Amino acid sequence: MVVVEAFDRLLAAMPAQLQTYTLEKLRSMGVEVLFNARVVDAEPERVILHDGAIIPAHTLFWSAGVKGAPLAEALDIPLKPGGRVPVEADLSLPGHPEVFIVGDMAYLEQDGSPLPMIAPVAMQMGIHAGKAIKCREQGQPAPLFRYFDKGNMATIGKSAAVAVTQGMKLKGYPAWIAWLLLHLYYLIGFRNRVVVMLNWIWYYWFHERQVRLITEQESMRQ
Ligand SMILES: Cc1cc2nc3c(=O)[nH]c(=O)nc-3n(C[C@H](O)[C@H](O)[C@H](O)COP(=O)(O)OP(=O)(O)OC[C@H]3O[C@@H](n4cnc5c(N)ncnc54)[C@H](O)[C@@H]3O)c2cc1C
Structure with a gap:
């Protein structure tokens, strides 16, 4: 797997110590990380970078930002x-x-x-x-909005995440557990929380995913 990052570091919103941990963790998982590299095009069999470099790939995960409706x-x-x-x-x-x-x-x-x-x-x-x-x-003026930043979290892989909140930095297993608990907490409804938690436990122990895509093969599309 190759991670293509346009910036010169990963997780720009995180402290340097957690960025380094993330990079080392990804590399230990066999992930190649390219910095200062931008994807300019993607085709079914390859991804093309700004400098003309080509990465042979069938699957591209795009995580470079969202767009308003x-x-x-x-x-x-x-x-x-x-x-x-x-x-x-x-x-x-x-x-x-x-x-x-x-x-x-x-x-x-x-x-x-x-x-x-x-x-x-x-x-x-x-x-x-x-x-x-x-x-x-009630005839009163609307209050002004102010965002309260509770912190940042990112999961890297199984049993590995990074989190920073109110100056406190977490990495590895404790951060991963915090990530799981917080995401469960924010799900709506007790039933959803239990179902998701059981799914996660099942996946953790048996490596069996809940969703699979069966896609048509190129040769069958005529
Ligand atoms: C792949 C991915 C991963 C993300 N991961 C994270 C993460 O880890 N942490 C994080 O904090 N944020 C994450 N985000 C961002 C987060 O999902 C959004 O910031 C958040 O969902 C924004 O909420 P929203 O209500 O503005 O929009 P949405 O959650 O997108 O909801 C908008 C809703 O409006 C509907 N809609 C759109 N147009 C119309 C219309 N004309 N009429 C009626 N309905 C309409 C849409 O179908 C949708 O249901 C991620 C986003 C993506 C795409």
Whole structure:
């Protein structure tokens, strides 16, 4: 497996110590990591990099960012990168206090940088919009949104992850357990949590995946 990274390090939002751990862990798992390399094209049998280098590959996982829902394009306003709609500090659409935009679609800067397109931002924005609507109904002005960064986590592989929260750094097995528990906690409904946990335990012990894709072979497509 080859990881292609356009930047000169992995997990840019993490402290250097956790970046180094991630790189060493991936290499120990047999993963080749290329830095300062950009994918410019992908074909069924190969991936092409900015310098013309070719990586023979059948499967490409794209993880270089998400895009806001195309619904934003219906608005007659200039969008920000990623198809995001610039919003007011209370998350309402400029000129339309009755419209709120939350999650990936909303572009808001905090402390000089745009808020990232990640689930915690979307969740906090959703809660805020609900409160803002309630305030408006009671004749009060909508409060301003401020994102509270609880930290960052990334899973690297089985029993390996990195996490940083409030200055505390975790790596390896403790970070992996923290990642699992937090993701279970945020699932909606007790039943979902139990089902996902049992699936994970099953996969951990028996290496049997829950989802398999059976795809048509090239020769059968005529
Ligand atoms: C592969 C992948 C991995 C990710 N991993 C992480 C991660 O590990 N951690 C993390 O924090 N974030 C992660 N993210 C980002 C995270 O999923 C998003 O930031 C988050 O889901 C944004 O929430 P949202 O409600 O804005 O949008 P979404 O969760 O995308 O929900 C938008 C919903 O609106 C629906 N919709 C769109 N257009 C219309 C329309 N016209 N009418 C009606 N419905 C419509 C969509 O079908 C969708 O259900 C990941 C994203 C991807 C794609």
